[in-house]
Amino acid sequence: MNTITIKNKHDRKINELEKVCIKLREFEKTKDYKAFYTFIKTTQVPFIPCYERKAKAIYQECFDTLHSIGGISIPVAVALSMHYYVLASLSSYPFSIQSMEYWKREMLLKKIRKEKLLIANTGSIRTFKDTSINENIITQIEKDNYIVNGEAPFMSLSEVADYIVFTAELSKEDKLVFFVSSNTNGITFHDAPFGDEMLGSFTKSVRFDNLNVNSNNVIKLNSAKEEKYELLIYQRSWFQGLISAPYLGAALSVILCLKEFSRKKIRHDKLLSESDNFLDSIGELMMKYKTANQLCKYTGVSISNFKKGDTVLLEKMFETSVLSKYYSTHIAEEIVTKIRSLMGSKFLSPGTITNKIYKEIVYGPLQPMTDLDIKNYFGTKVMHHET
Structure with a gap:
């Protein structure tokens, strides 16, 4: 049943x-x-x-x-x-x-x-140790309400989402997570520096000017030093794990386009799909795609193994998500670039999904944590003998 x-x-x-x-x-x-x-x-x-x-x-x-x-x-x-x-x-x-x-x-x-x-949001943290993002969003208490001021540079689903989520600083030691209706007075959105390639994401900057939020719409983070940012680190691990999915989906879409192309393209008096060299090439691309997919799936397992208060599992979960994000977005970009060389000018034909994805795939490694953030994080750990 x-x-x-x-x-x-x-x-x-x-x-x-x-x-x-x-x-x-x-x-x-x-x-x-x-x-x-x-x-x-x-x-x-x-x-x-x-x-x-x-x-x-x-x-x-x-x-x-x-x-x-x-x-x-x-x-x-x-x-x-x-x-x-x-x-x-x-x-x-x-x-x-x-x-x-x-x-x-x-x-x-x-x-x-x-x-x-x-739900739209401004993000939370960049690394496991550094939880200082959104320093420019601050809040003060007035009776039962919080007054918020500041600005965040990027928020996807701006002017589309019904609610927005953001983290603000009450003091140097206290951070709060806010849930607010996006049409509340005191919230304004401004265009972010992206071209038409990211048009469908509605990514803009968001500004808060004397935003008044009732305490019912606020979650306080634990004040204990080791636990304070656990929710934000947990949240960022979800982000790093899921953000690869759009880019891997796009890479698979382009692999399927190559498959169809190979069944129609004739080279040296036979179909491209019948060439041993081509089968090796598309096979290698599929192997890389599946490897990236497995990395991302393991992130899901790592997240599901997390236990509150366990700093070892928290850090392992975070690092697993970061590594899957780094390699998966780069592999997706590598796959699409390789297929462009295999398909030639047909790949860049106006109005095709391959041309569209080629312009969009480059944003994967730029999603936070960026390559520089990730390399710096692991480089710092090596220098501090935390291997």
């Missing part, structure tokens, strides 16, 4: 994802991305973490969804990954049932599920 229930539930999600992908292809032609986000909210696809609470299952379903959407539009999948990682990390984090944060989380998830809300 349970097997049938699970199977039907899974099939329903697969069917919804297929519908979402069909709609996205339609909206890609008109570039009416706001209409797409309006449509996707009518499905259960953006709200997987509200229905599934086990970290491993959430991770795999979110990753698979972003992978499928990334094969059509990297910018849209990247934007949805921002929504997913906040929602997924919040829903799966092991808050104590006796804590106020636990019940605030439950109320928020219920609201998101019922009202079908999309």
Whole structure:
């Protein structure tokens, strides 16, 4: 009986994802991305973490969804990954049932599920040790409310999401996580320096001017030094794990384009697909894609193994997510570049998915943590003998 229930539930999600992908292809032609986000909210696809609470299952379903959407539009999948990682990390984090944060989380998830809300956010931390991002967003207490001022340089889903999430500094030692309706007075969005390639992500900077937030919309981070940023590190690990999915989905999409191309292209009096050299080339590309996929899957396992208060598992989870992000985004870019050389001018034909993905794939390594951040992190560990 349970097997049938699970199977039907899974099939329903697969069917919804297929519908979402069909709609996205339609909206890609008109570039009416706001209409797409309006449509996707009518499905259960953006709200997987509200229905599934086990970290491993959430991770795999979110990753698979972003992978499928990334094969059509990297910018849209990247934007949805921002929504997913906040929602997924919040829903799966092991808050104590006796804590106020636990019940605030439950109320928020219920609201998101019922009202079908999309979440935008400014990010949290860059490395395991350094949790200083968003230093320019500060808050003060006034009676039962918090007054927030400052600016964050990047927020995907700006002017599209219903709620925004951000971290602000109350004092040098205290940071708070805020959940606020995006149309609240005191919030303004400004264009970020991206071209049309990332149009569908709606990435902008966000400014807070005397934003008034009730304490009910705030989660306080633990004041103990070793535990204070655990939620933010957990959250960033989700981000690093999921952000590769759009780029790997795009890489697979281009591999499939190469497959079709090889069945029509004739070289030396025979189809390209019949060439041993070609089979070696496409086989190697597929091996690299599958290797990257396995790295990302292991991140999901690492996240699911996390236990609150265990600093060893916390650091292992974080490093696993960072390594999967680094290698997967680079492998995706390498695959697409290699296929461009195999397909030649056909690859860059205007209006083709290969040309579109070629312009978008380069943003993978630029997603935080950037290459420089990652190398610096591991370089610092080596110099401090933390190997």
